[in-house]
Amino acid sequence: MIKYTLICNNGHQFDSWFSDSGSFEKLKKNGHLECTICFSKNVEKSLMAPRVTSGSDKKKKSFISAQSAVEKEIKALKDKILKTATDVGENFSAEARAMHYGEKKEKPIIGKTTVSEAKDLAEEGIQFLPLPWSDDKTN
Secondary structure (H helix, E strand, O other): OEEEEEEEOOOOEEEEEEOOHHHHHHHHHOOOOOOOOOOOOOEEEOOOOOOOOOOOHHHHHHHHHHHHHHHHHHHHHHHHHHHHOEEOHHHHHHHHHHHHOOOOOOOOEEOOOOHHHHHHHHHOOOOOOOOOOOOOOOO
């Protein structure tokens, strides 16, 4: 497996895993790659720093503590969002649209939507943000 940092024509960066170096080219050629943020199909490999490993336990421990710090920050963010936002479940797209068009009072919401609906929301100029975690039941 190989991990590439990818960038779309709108400047969004994201990571993706491929079975080998040729897999990226094959998927790109066949139009099967798209930006995870704006869904653009114009995706290229970004410049990446090589991963250099050493036998130093000190470096490994600092990486683990840095990872733990990021995990703590994500957990704190998740807790804050879950305390302040209303979970609208599968009605996310409808609720976001109603608030965007002034049919409902704006408030922080979380919920689920399909990729197709997310594309439609983005095309309508409705701002939303995918959360950096999945449903607790499946995580």
